[in-house]
Amino acid sequence: MNPILKAIDVRKSYGTFEALKGIDLEINRSEVLCLIGPSGSGKSTFLRCINQLEIIDGGALWINGQLVGYRRVGHKLYELSEREIARQRLATGMVFQRFNLFPNKTALQNVIEGPTQVLKLGRRQAEATGRELLDRVGLAHKCNAYPIELSGGQQQRVAIARALAMNPTLMLFDEPTSALDPELVGEVLAVMRDLARSGMTMVVVTHELGFAREVASRVLFMDHGLIVEGGSPEQILNSPTHARTREFISAVLS
């Protein structure tokens, strides 16, 4: 089976700072991959490279076998146009740390914005799907609420519904619970757990080791722009081989 995502020697620098120093990775269908590591280790940067919010400086990325950001003609790679990049982004859904809901639109309007404006679906069809999705994240009763009227956890669940509305093959979560009050973390993780059970392929940057242990099919530990080690949750969280991983995990758990 072809991997959903394949990365070979992906590199990204900001000026002289190397955020990613060569990431190699394959993710298969229905895998739930949790990226853990200290801040500044490059996990979020890698996620943003997958979604082309950042342009990679070296290496290559494929999603569904399609080269990300470039078209290969003969021995050259030609940069895609801005519109082609926008079209490629449809394969991935992104959930941000700070939700980034559109504040001037209701929950339902947030969810149907992409389907109606980008996928050009009819309003009625988009609304029907939108209501279903909001129901799926437990917010059927909040369709007409504006983001400011929702709690952080509810906003993040709307954001997940908004990403799902584009029918992505790969869902990316960038520290989805880091901006939440502790008592609201659970409701968001519950939605993500359901999503994982439904067979969605997910890459989750997170500090929630409990979630990683329970839901992840694979956990990767990143540090200084590199994947230090990866494996099953038990393996990485219980008996990591690298000292750096051990330090990080005991620091998070204490």
Added chain:
Amino acid sequence: MLLEVDRQLAKVDHAAHTEDLSHLEHVRRRHIGRYIGAAAILAIALWIILAFAHGQVEWSVTGRYLTARAILIGVGNTVLLAVLAMLFGIAIGVTVAIMRFSANPIIKWAALAYVGLFRGIPSLLQLLLWYNLALVFPTIGIPGLFEWRTVDVMTPFVAALLGLGINQGAYTSEVIRAGLISVDDGQYEAASAIGMHRLQGLRRIILPQAMRVILPPIGNEFIGMVKWTSLASVIQFSEVMHASETIYYANSRVIELLFVAAFWYLAVITVLSLLQSRVERYFARGAGRAAQSR
């Protein structure tokens, strides 16, 4: 020694607190300054009103010309010019504001140069320059395809529209730029993440949010524009100011006709102000109670 004083003070204090004060009358403080201030303002207002009432103003003339045909046409022209010049200015402003964010340094510099140039020259002067454009460009058009004599194209209306609109665009671009900056970066990213390209995100997501910040100053500038149109009287465009002037040159009722013009400016701007607050409420959706209740 000090301790003794403290103790005595505490005793007095204690006594004051325990005494029953509920039967005493409460006397409010008199703000004499306020009475004096209010009286002064009323006196000045009365003085101004009396001055105008007894002055050499024939109010019946003002009343008669208020709805004169020439004046009403002038009001119509004022509103038309103000609205078109403002729309023109906003169109330029949006374009130039977006150009300021361009990655291309030439485009960025062109936008900066435009703002610098047109903000730096008085509006009246710009109007006159446009009106006299024929001195620099005798003809306008694409050579071989079509060509017009500039004096035919550059009517007072066109010159005023260009002069005011292009000048306005320089100011409006700064207002719109401020609005675009005010929208969180996360909104651009969220728009991208649902597959929108840059212009789509700008139009659907960013601009509607920026409107909240943009509208109050734009409303302010629209009001300014209504008054700037009076400059067009200088190049013989028959807006309400020019219409009043033409009449008072003939009948010498200067102050009466100036009041006619003043009345209409005030009327148009009052209506605009009311419209502005309604539009602002529309764009404040989802922005919280404080913004909506304004």
